Amino acid sequence: MFTGEYNHTLDSKGRLIVPQKLREQLGSVVKVTRGLDDCLYMFTMDDWAEFELKLRQLPFMQKGARRFQRFFAAGATDCELDKQGRILLPAPLREFACLDKEVVLAGMLNRVELWSKEKWTANNAFDNMDEIAAMMAELGITM
Secondary structure (H helix, E strand, O other): OEOOEEEEEEOOOOEEEOOHHHHHHHOOEEEEEEOHHHOEEEEEHHHHHHHHHHHHOOOOOOHHHHHHHHHHHOOOEEEEOOOOOEEEOOHHHHHHOOOOOEEEEEEOEOOEEEEEHHHHHHHOOOOOHHHHHHHHHHOOOOO
């Protein structure tokens, strides 16, 4: 399970240091793809396989299902961690998430989200959590 928030920087070649705590859980190769909310998702290979199975089960004849599959699968790439614990993020993925220099890695239970610092700050102010908590309670999520 991935948790925590980590701030790192991309180097000039597009490499990102993955924090040690996350590396221990991720393994030596990870799957990175486009994510919702203009971030990237990083999965262990096992968690990606589970997600991929769900994508495969979507009804091929529904346009929305095909677009959903395409969004995640076409952008997905294997990234190998080097000896320094870095991954090379492909340029199209960096461009999609507007990753330039400062990157926030956010543990999200079954995945790690990669955000530009600017977008993380703008999208995660957590200022309306009372409203969100009420919606979650309607879904049966309580503490």
